[in-house]
Structures are given as C-alpha cells and as structure tokens.
Amino acid sequence: MKKWFLIAAVLIMVLIAATGCSSEEKQTLNVLNYDIYIDKSLLKEFEEANNITIKYDTYSTPEEMYIKVKSGASKYDLIISSEYMIERMINENLVNKLNFDNIPNYKYIGEDFKNHVYDPTNEYSVPYFWGTLGILYNKTTVDASSVSWAMLWDETHAQRIIMMDSQRDSFAAALKLLGYSLNTVDENELDEAKALLIEQRPLVMAYITDGSPDIMINEEADMALVWSGEAVSAMTENENLDFVIPKEGSNIWIDAMIIPSTTEKQELAEKLIDFLCSTDATLRNIDEVWYSTVHTEAIKQVDEELLSNPAFNIPQDDIDKMEMLRDPKEFIELYSERWTELMAE
Amino acid sequence: MKDRTKYLAYPYVLWIIVFIALPAFLVLLYSITSKESNGLTTIHFTLENFKKFFQPMYLNILWDSIYLAAISTVICLILGYPAALIISNTHVSNRNTLLFLCILPMWMNMLLRTYAWMTILGNNGILNNIFAFLGLPRFNMLYTRGATVMGMVYNFIPFMILPIYTALSKMDKSLLEAADDLGADKKTVFKKVILPLSMPGVISGIIMVFMPAVSTFIIPQLLGGNKNMMIGNLVEKLFILNGDWNFGSAISIVMMLIILLSMSIMNKFDIDKEGGARLW
C-alpha cells in the first residue's frame, strides 16, 4: 500500500514540476472567453506568429467572472464578455482604455454596434458578436402569425413552452409584452410583469437558460425563449424549427472584447484584438460560433444559407426597435425578489 | 503516550484555524453587516440579513428544500439498507468489488450524469421511447419534483450504503448465532440485534445524504427544470448573480446552525456515544 502511495506521489511531483517549467521562456497572454466562442486555430496562429503562449480559459456566466476580476483573484489580459457586465466593469475602473492605433481593423465594426450605452465613447471595448432575444418555435405545431411575445402565453401549448432561468430575459419578454422598458425600475410595472409570469407558470415546461435548443431539436417542446445565436444552429439541425423576433420589440446584446486594468501586456492584447477583427479571422469565427456578426466586410462573404437564416441575419427594422440591457447592479433586488417569489410558488 | 499523542493534532489545528475558522469568521462577518450600494460593506453591524430571511417566501424555500431532502434521505435509506445488508452477507472476496462498484459512478462528473438522466427521462427520451415501443402511454417524468427527488437519491445513495455496510461488517457475527441459538426467528434477530447495532451507520448515512441534499442546486436546476427554487439555488444566486454576499452568508449561517443542531440531536441516538457524528 505504502509503496504505491510513494510511487504515485513522486510521479505527481515530477509531473507538476514538469508543467511548471515547460513554457516559461515565452511570454504568455491570458485570455478568458465563453465556451465555443472562438475558432481555437486562430489562437494557435497568433501564438506562432508572435512567439508567445496563450492560456485560454472559459467561463459560463459574466457574474462569476466579475467576482474573480473584481476581487483580484484573476489576472487576464483579454476578456470577452457581455455588454451589461462591461458597463459595470468600465464604471468600476476595471477596464483599460484601448489604443486604437494598434487596432486598425476596428474600421470594420458596423456603426449599429458602436456608441451604445455600455461604452458610449467607444474607448474601452471592441464588439465581437451580437444578437437578440426571440422565440425558437416548431413550425409544424405553432402558429407564429402574431409575431408576438404573447405566443409564450398560449394555453394551447401548455407544458410545452420553455422560458429562461435568467430573470432578466424572462422578465424582458413579459415587460415587452406589456409595452414597458426591459430596464424599468418602476415597481408597478415590475409587479404587472411578475403577475404575467406567475400566470404563465402552469404553461411552462421548464426554466432553462442553457440547453433549450437541444430540447427543441428533439421536438420535446413547441417553443422556447432563446438568444438568436442559439437558434441559428438549432434551425440547421431540425428543419421544422423557425425563429421570430416579436413585434413588441426585443433586446440587443453585444459581446465585446475588453482589456482588464490588471494587464501587463496591453499592446499584445490589442494586437490579438486587431487580429480577431480581421475579415479572415472573423469569417473563421463565424464558421465556428454561428452567432450574428458585427463585421461589415465579413457579412458580405458569409454563405447563402446563413444569410437566409432569420436568427443570423437580423432585419434592420427589428434592430431599430431593440433595447439594450443595462447593468442591473443598482436595481437587481427589484427583479430578484420578484423572481424568487415566482419560483417559490 | 496518550498525553503526547494529542500533540499530533496540533498541526492540523493550526491548519483549520487558518483555512476553516478564518474563512468561516469572514462569512459570519458578512452575515452581520449590511450591503452598501457600491458593493462595499461599511462596518455597519446589523441583523437585517437574518430578519430578511424570516419572511414567508424564504422560509417556504427552506422548508421545501428540507422536505425534498428528507424524502430523498428516506428513500435512500429504504433502498440502501438492504443493499448494505446483502453486501455484508456476501463472500469476503466479492465484497470489495461490490462496494467499489457502488462508488465508481461518483467518479464520473455529476453534471454529466445528470445530463444523462435528462436523456433517459425526457419526453422523447429513452424510457418514453421504450414505453411507446411497448404500446404504453408516455409519461411526463422530466422537470418534475419526482425527477428532482430521483436525482438526489441517485447521487447520494452510495453515501448511505457505505456507512451502513461498515457498521454491519463490524458486527460480531457470534451475536447473531447466539440470538439464533436462544430461539429468535429471523425477524426478531433483525429487529433486536442487527438493526440496533447498525444504527451508527444508519445515522452517518442519514447525515451524509441529508446535508448535501439540502444544499444541492444542480439537481433541481437540471432535473427539476428550475421550477422549484431550493435553498441551494437561492444561496448560489445571491452570491453570484445578486452579489449579495451579506444575505447569502446569513442564509448559510442559518443552514449551518440547523445542520449542526440536527447532528447533535442525532448523536443522542448513537449508542456508542462518540464525541461527534461519524461518517462511517
């Protein structure tokens, strides 16, 4: 017994030492991103071209990432995250301003994605992918002619409707249906929305944020509240699926690249941002990620099939009606308490 | 020698002061301070966080979690006890294998195993497809409270089987023979000899299943469809989504107290009267 322990222990120590020593000669760049959100061969290419090592980590929610960055527990050089969290991080001085002389490819970013409320002067971030919130539904069973959020409250589809576990997104559907802003802090409006959601509860099969496309592909539900990017691939895997952005309006979300203030490799990170904004890199990313692009050149070269996909190619009319989520830090209690009430039913 | 042996524990005592007591103190501190709007906590002592918890909405969540965890624990006990008994009666050479087979599933990631259950229980899932093939009606199994309970039983039943087995295996077999010789039938032997002697294991099992079951959040999320918020979901959400570490800490302290309290009650039933509940 003891012999095995000793052998294993020695082995492990050696292995640990080995990883410790291996890549210390080259510079390293620490990158944090969502999962399946980049073509990894791009990172490899960048590593080789610049003789560096990239340490690539993934995370699942912006709030988790925020805790680690704010507390100082992590030191990344480049982070790709969502607009409302970037808004908060800019306000709390966790993000560095960018030197756009090092990012000439910024010229390709579409005007629709600049000057937004999370980075009004466009000094801190570079858009990466964008999208909206909508309804993924099964054409064969659902009548989408109303093009309305009310579809999700249709009793004829009881127990075959999926809402999101994300309180802001589910509330957004209810608030928009009522004609209110999805950033409202008016308690009466929020109470109305909560009442709507409580009314909807018996019709809801499950509250799922990640994984609803799979359920739709398997035709185990009739419709789901999803982000547009998720709908794109779902529709290619099951022809019965379609996507609609309700007429009452939806939100626009933008995932963007930022450089945290703790970095010591600002220029290198900016170089990576520039590389990722090149037309070629963007096209390769689109191929991997399948989310809507912010790149004015790349969109011209995307293939027909994607362009005809309504979840990928979002109509300008809809974009004009879209509202962006604000950082809820100051008012999250208002939503959280009502959501907990809804859940504690 | 006895006097000197206890010094062996001192390094660990130092360890737990740094790595357990200190963080726990931090949690306590958070629970009794208030949350400022910028996320900074002013050293402003308050019992507000605790008062907030004692509202019907949150107490319902706590009660629901305890309720579901209790049901899962009972089911684990009913299913796990016979399993432990059978294993302890198996030939020695096979016992380790059987026990190991009980632990092995836990080495596959919990999230993955839960996803697999979703595949099995879904409306167009494996079980329902089998039912349809056999001409039986489809059942709505996923995203129900039943699915949550099943998920908890599934994940925690090895924690029930192992301690009961250990208690049973320690049992002096000659006691059984003696009872038999004195004319007791199988049922009485079980009731009067086996069951009482296995109680320490049963208690350990109950504790080891109940505790994680109460604070779990993955299972109600994935298998329950998030339709019932449990205390584990609430605490996780408070810490991560809301950034309300104060309220989250207060709830954790309440849970800690409840659990430590129930453990000390359970210890009253422990025949051996050890100075702390056991796992095995």
Add this chain to the structure above:
Amino acid sequence: MVKKYLSKIYMGIIFIFLYAPIIVLGVFSFNESKSRGNWTGFSLKWYIELFHDHDIRLAFYYTISIAIVTAIVSTILGTIAAIGINSMKGRQKSLILNVNYLPVVNPDIVTGISLMILYISFNMDFGFITMLLSHIVFSTPYVILSILPKLKQLDVHMTEAAMDLGATPMYALRKVIIPEIKPGIVTGFLMAFTLSIDDFIISYFTKGEGVTNLSIVIYSMARRGVRPTINALSTIMLTVVLLLMILINRRTNGHERSNKTNQSEV
C-alpha cells in the same frame, strides 16, 4: 436459496439504477451527431477529436493530478490529525471536531468564495497551488471522519501492550495502529479522491489562469451544449478504472487465498 436469488436480483436492480446514466453516456460517446438523445449512427469521431483537443486533455491532467495529490496529502494529514484528536477529551475535542465539520456542512459556494477572499488577503498568487490547497481543505475533514470511528474501536490495550513489550511509540503507531485503522484510511482516501474529481465551484474561485479542471470545462460547455468529446473522455476514464479494479481484485483474491486473514472489511 430463494433469498440468495432475491438478493442477486435486488443488487442487480440497484446496479442498473446506478449505471443507467453511465451506460447512456458511454453509448452516446459513439454517436455520430452531437445530440445527447438522438442516435444517428456509430462513429469514433469524438474519440478522435479528444486526441486533438489539447484543452480537454489539459483539464483532465489537472483534474487527476490534483485529485491524487489531494487524496494523498489529505489522507496523511487527516490520519495524523485523527490520531491526535482521538486522544483529546471533552470541550477541546468537540470544538475542534465541529470546526472541522464546517467545510462538510457549508454549501460549496460559501467555502469557495471565503477561501478566495482568504487567499487574496494573504496576497497569494492564484494558480495550481491555491486550487490544490482548497481541495485539501475540503477533503481532509472527510478523511478524519472516516478514520475516527475506527480509532474508537481500537483496543487501547493493544498499543499499551506493544509498548510494554518494548515498542517505541513510532513503532507502535506503524505496526499496531495503522494496520487496525487501514480500512478507514482507504475509505478516506477514496472519498477525498472522489470529492476532488467532481468539484466545480470551489475550484473555480480558487484557481489561477490557465489552470482548470474537468468540472469547470463541463460547466462552461453547458451554455452551448456539452460536446460528446467529454462523454468519450469519461467513458475512457471509467473503463480504465474498471479494468484496474478487476486487476487489483484478482491480485488481492490471490493474496487472500494464500494468507489467513481476519480483516474482511473495505
């Protein structure tokens, strides 16, 4: 005889229950499409992708190495601590035991964040070591809890007798105490290993850049869908362990037949 038959059926049912999801995972690791539920055809592509996926292999490496080191360190630490604690009495013992329980009793998120704050206050650099430390912190209590009952059972007179016969305390420790509590040590080791392998939240908040483990990778995958590459990895892991177990079983059965043993527990 009927009883034996019923026992076998019962255990069979229990094992089917325990292994159903694992078999499903294994089967779908050979699925052509990335769907979790729809079988579209047999394919080895996920296994092939696994060999090319550097990040998953790195995560696997970290997971296993941390689990093994954690198990070893916490077993040693826990054993020594348990022997010491066992010799304590009264309030002192109760206090230490109850503080020892806290990581067991607390939700992971609380342990994870409080440890993160601790490391920050000590100005530690987050990385492999911080994650390892955290794993040892939450595993050692389980080791202690596995060993204490066995220590209680230990016949005190045996150790005294050994020393009366001239053994030094160290010798008594090695030759008398440790063998008696071995089942507890083994169980503790296995528990520590198991807990470490599956941990997500505590690891997430106490790790450094570039360090990750399988649980974290899987949780990040949840957003876009867990790829069957993970199924492939898990299937390989489990198969390896099963094979190891069969091998070890053969060896110990061989030993047991040649030894006369009165130890028949885990």
